[in-house]
Amino acid sequence: MCNTAEVIIVGSGVIGCAAAYYLAKQGVSVLVLERDQSIGNGGSSRNGGGVRQSGRDPRELPLAMYAVEHMWPKLSEELEIDVEYHKQGNLRLGKTERHMEILQGLTERAAACGLDVHMIDGAEVRKINPYLSDEVIGASWCATDGHANPLLTTLGYYRKARALGVRFCTEEEVVAIQKIRGKARRIITAKAVYEGETIIVAAGYESRAIASTVGIDIPMRKELIEALVTEAEPKMFAQMLGTADADFYGHQTDHGSFVFGGASGMESVNKDNGNMAVSSITAPCICRGIMKYIPKLADAKIVRTWAGYEDLCIDGVPVISSVEEVPGLILACAFTGHGFGISPVVGKLLSQMALGEETFLDIREFRYDRFQAAI
Amino acid sequence: MKRYDLIVVGAGPSGLSAAIEGAKRGLQVVVFDENEKPGGQLFKQIHKFFGSKEHKAKIRGFVIGEQLLKEASELGVKVVLNATVTGLYMDKELVVKIADTIYHYKGDAILIATGAAENMVTFEGWTLPGVIGAGAAQTMMNLHGVKPGNRILMLGSGNVGLVVSFQLLQCGCEVAALVDAAPRVGGYGIHAAKVARCGVPFYLSHTIVKAEGEECVTGVTIAEVDKKFQFIPGTEKHFDVDTICLAVGLSPMSQLLKIAGCEMEDNPKRGGQVPICNEYGETSIKGIFVAGDVSGVEEASSAMIEGRIAGIAAAQYLGYIGIEELEEKFEENKAALEGLRQGMFAPENRGKLIERTEEGIPVSMNLLTKGYIAEDEIERYPGVTHRAGIHPVMECSQNIPCNPCQDACPRHCIQIGSHITSLPVVDESAQCVGCGLCVAACSGQAIFLVQEDYEPGYGTVTIPYEFLPLPQKGEKGYGLDRSGQRVCEAQVMEVKTAKTFDHTNLLTIRVPVDMVGKARFYRKSC
Amino acid sequence: MSRRIAEHPILGVQEKGEKVTFLCDGEILEGYEGEPIAAALRAAGIMKHRYTKKEHTPRGIFCAIGRCTDCVMIVDGKPNIRTCVTPLKQGMKVQTQYGVSPKPFEKQ
């Protein structure tokens, strides 16, 4: 089997799969290398499925708005799989005056960027979602936000890319990228050597180690966070929920189960057994958080809990960037927990970058060399 | 956090045995079990166990459970029921759901003894109400006192399928047929013979085509399969049944170990996903032990020994005993374990066709395909003899590790010898007094007392009988042969019950003299 | 209670809790306190516990030990209750489950 391709993508997460799909659609030969045995086994299969614009950093907002306006609504049709996209709004809930201040700030910044998001009071909140408790005194409301199924989106991109001829190789852990005649070209894995004209590294936190083999460092860290899912419940509400306190976020899926993420507060020091182990205290904490907001879910049964790593960038937005000093290398990493909602647009941008085309959105804010010392 | 020396998950045979050995050596032990009743599968096993005294042979499973539980509580082991271990976390932390609260505990050592879960097969209609696991049938009849159905078809001729079929008959259900896709009976021949003589037909090389019914099972169609397990057209057979019972093997329930991060392997010989562990049952994580079916599907008897070993190993791991004691006890228990793993049904013989016994006698092929030994095969076995006066006839034809009959006879008529799997032989020099202790002691119900010269033209046969209602002395009925066919008229001459018989009643029937070698079951005329 | 085993040849007469009554889809049934709901239903000859969400096909007891979750019903208004491991209590209200609802599909 031939070990060369025009573009080699390291990482088969939703970003890598989307980029592979948009490239293959243009007739480019693509090879995707995945460390794990399963496709998209990192954050792409572990996130809460939010497709939000509100609450985002203004630098990232144009990407999210583009994705929501132009890509998500047609994605099921494009991928020929129901990605369970619902554009039925996002409520970011507040219970205290301090919460309301946080929400006000976020709302003002997003509105200034042209997003239709506004503050609503407790009564309006319960009109949108009658299951929310009286403790909720207000929320920010963005009617064009929503959620989708990250598992089906990732595998949908994979399936379609594969059908278009993209070659995916699993259990191929990239050890190093090698420059050949001044260009990033060769990829060494534990088992084989691959060559490509362009290399896209979209491997989550592991991108840092891979990029460092050609002398590039991205200032990021990883954090093990957790999520849980309930049994199927009768249909209750369609919005994506979040809170000012970030104690939980989530939604009800088409299946009827609720997927919620949340935090115990110990995330920055969580330890792991190498298996993305959950801790014994996080799920109970998430449940307590949820019950304060949605008391009716107290009887809902939790059937699974899981953990996954976030690749957190030092300044809170991702690196989506060509690396001029290493020609042929493109980085797409450090998504800081907001990658899923913008994955279609990032995939499309990456395909343009790999083809040397001018991107349809300005991505200078995501340059790999933007990081500066404090003083 | 509340910490124990040893936390045991699962109060079945291996878990309780480990808890006992740990507690004996000074460990503070707690056992959690998600069920309402302790004992695991033991409490559903109402038959007498095989093996020898050290394996608790001829004691019924649920009684062994009670004994273990009593011993554990006397040693101060805390057994917490209705306690579901929901997760095993880092630093040997367990989260346990008890009533409406979850509790956090840590163990310096942890023993996972969660047993096994039933495998399933699919066929058309397999999701209909009325299709149940064999374990479900056992649970309903033996724990809850409810018949799982009235007329039942059993799929699976392994020991579970055979034992549960017999239990179904005992609680008053009708077993329409026993079916297995394999060409030969998978379980002990003596278990099969018990079922066959009650008239249950065996269909080997057959499997279920479909479960019939719209809203629940009303019938079933089976058909013969070829060597590649494909249906042979035209061989379909229909049965009117309301319940289909599936007994097609077990898989270790090792999920907690996977969650904990123990190294696992897929080992078909052990029944599926099992942790990689050393000879003491210690997994790749120091201080996390396993015993019983979770580490490889076997019998409750071997689970108890594995539990003992793991309990002793945990005591050594925690410094309560020295390595010498562990090694010494390990050797003892290993010998006991090896005793159980001998004979035709030893793990290495699984799936193999064994054509001759250790004694060189041809194995009954009829037993393997029909569930009973044929007329022309029975005389081969050393336990089947003819002589004047009352004497035991032992229809024990396979080498299994079992010897209670030898100990049962006060006159030493029966000999197995030092090799526990040997077939029993009759000592011609010893005089049988007809006490029937051997009949009641045989876990396989394969011993009969025969008197060919009871009165002119008539002889008597004494059979083990574990059904209700108990026939009355003088009652008239029929003698059934090994296949369950009515072969003669029979009259009940004596019904013996005794505490030492442990619910195995001895029924002496009078039959025509040419039937003493054939009549092996009694049924009142219907 | 035709399916009850009055006396078992090995286990004898099994101990039971108090006799109680409960409602199953509006019908008054008898059972014993503390036994699994599923046991009381099977004793009363009831086989169907629920209808599935996608194919609307009937399900009943399958494993009887709380693992397979096929026997779930709506108990006292709560859906997805494993009847084989949930003890029966006097006055319990048990309903056939359609998908996750007590309402038949045509009324959902």
Next chain:
Amino acid sequence: MQHINDRAIAPGTFIPEPDDNRIICRCEEVTKGEIRRAVHEGMYTITEIRRYLRTGMGLCQGQTCARLVKGIVAKELGISPAELIPATSRAPMRPVEMKVLAKEEGRHV
């Protein structure tokens, strides 16, 4: 035969079988045909099948169907079932109500 890592190696064409409509995952009502088809669409691991079709993601968490799914996927890929790593086991081992999971005891001595 090793597990197939190169997803360009296809398991041949999908040929319908008479029992494709048979339910395999009882909780989520996933059929044999859906599982077989998913393999042909590139889902080569139990984890991918599970995420794609929800096999083993229902109330019982795959306790009944895990072995059956494994057998079907392995047969379709032409490998031994032992080559397929089972889906990750996840706590809680049994469904637990949110209000129960929320009520913790014993964290402190």
